[in-house]
Amino acid sequence: xxxxxxxxxxxxxxxxxxxxxxxxxxxxxxxxxxxxxxxxxxxxxxxxxxxxxxxxxxxxxxxxxxxxxxxxxxxxxxxxxxxxxxxxxxxxxxxxxxxxxxxxxxxxxxxxxxxxxxxxxxxxxxxxxxxxxxxxxxxxxxxxxxxxxxxxxxxxxxxxxxxxxxxxxxxxxxxxxxxxxxxxxxxxxxxxxxxxxxxxxxxxxxxxxxxxxxxxxxxxxxxxxxxxxxxxxxxxxxxxxxxxxxxxxxxxxxxxxxxxxxxxxxxxxxxxxxxxxxxxxxxxxxxxxxxxxxxxxxxxxxxx
Numbered sequence: 001x002x003x004x005x006x007x008x009x010x011x012x013x014x015x016x017x018x019x020x021x022x023x024x025x026x027x028x029x030x031x032x033x034x035x036x037x038x039x040x041x042x043x044x045x046x047x048x049x050x051x052x053x054x055x056x057x058x059x060x061x062x063x064x065x066x067x068x069x070x071x072x073x074x075x076x077x078x079x080x081x082x083x084x085x086x087x088x089x090x091x092x093x094x095x096x097x098x099x100x101x102x103x104x105x106x107x108x109x110x111x112x113x114x115x116x117x118x119x120x121x122x123x124x125x126x127x128x129x130x131x132x133x134x135x136x137x138x139x140x141x142x143x144x145x146x147x148x149x150x151x152x153x154x155x156x157x158x159x160x161x162x163x164x165x166x167x168x169x170x171x172x173x174x175x176x177x178x179x180x181x182x183x184x185x186x187x188x189x190x191x192x193x194x195x196x197x198x199x200x201x202x203x204x205x206x207x208x209x210x211x212x213x214x215x216x217x218x219x220x221x222x223x224x225x226x227x228x229x230x231x232x233x234x235x236x237x238x239x240x241x242x243x244x245x246x247x248x249x250x251x252x253x254x255x256x257x258x259x260x261x262x263x264x265x266x267x268x269x270x271x272x273x274x275x276x277x278x279x280x281x282x283x284x285x286x287x288x289x290x291x292x293x294x295x296x297x298x299x300x301x302x303x304x
Contacts, residue, residue, distance in 0.1 A: 044218055044276060051216030052280070058209035059284040060291070063089060065205055066127050067292075069198040073126035083299055084123070087111060089292025092285045110296070129171055130195060132240060133164055134203035135233040142230025146263050164199055168192040206233075213280050218273070220266055227263040231255050231270075232277060252278060 067085035087110045094102040107120050137160055145153040169192055210232050214225035235258065239251035252274040259270050266273070 046219045047217055048219065051212060051218075054216050055209055055212035055280060056284060056287060058205060058212050059280070060288060062202055062205035062209055063092070063284070063288045065198070065201045066131065069130055069202070070123040070127050072194075072198075073123050083296060086292045086295035086299065088123075088127075089288045090296065092292075093289045096285075126195065126198075128240070129168070130199040130202055132237060133167060133199045134206055135237045135240075137164070137199070137203050138207055138233035139230050139237070142226060142233070142263070143261075146227065146230075161196055161200070164196045165192050168195050168199075213277065214273075217280075218276065223264055224266050227261075227265055228273065230263065231258045231261070231265075234258055235274075 064085065067088040070088045071084035087107050090110065091103040091106040094106040104117070104120055104124060107124075108115070108117060111120070141153060141156055141160075144156040148155075207229060210229040211222070211225050214220045214228045215222055220228065232255065235251045235254035238254040252271070255274040255277070256270045259265060
């Protein structure tokens, strides 16, 4: 007869596994940093520190919205649900570990028996779906603006909720069939209108964040910043669809390849802009993980 695992042993295993995943993630980030050219300037000559701060604040806003979307679509409501946003923020570092399951595994380690894998997969699927649609919406909004100017953009924004609703219904039906046929319990728990709201909030906060990166931090005119935001949205979608950790390399390659679009783009190298965009994303994930860890520690101290 096997002995049940004690609470102390479970805590040791949990923190040990979390530390290993975090160490591998930081190792992957260090390899990326070391692969940059030796003469690479980590701080752009025309960069403004306050612009970077504003961009990080808007980026954190988007991550906090994604974290609360994760909590709200977290399958069955569990006692651990209150700490779900903090767990989601901490697990952002795990996506830099090769393989798609590490963020999910890290969430399971932190929650323990308070959350099932189907619940966690439901929440992550919902956030992934909303982020994908928000990024696609940003790309098509830019395309509409540069092809049809302001009237076209306004018309697109008015029609966009209906397009999102239709896309969500089709996608949710496909996920439901996947869940019932392969993995029991997988579903998107929220109804489509509320997912449309989450998608809109993610899209608006993401737009503000990327405009802050290109306009306030790197100093590009607003129209060029808007076109770069469109490129970033499309490249992030391709990065999310790739099998590489956090889309490393895929996002940057797609960003450069999209230079052929007939939009007003800067004359400077898009590779340099892609690298600065990646640096901002890395900084954002590290800051969000620190904030999430402090949030978790504070909540557990309050619970005694």
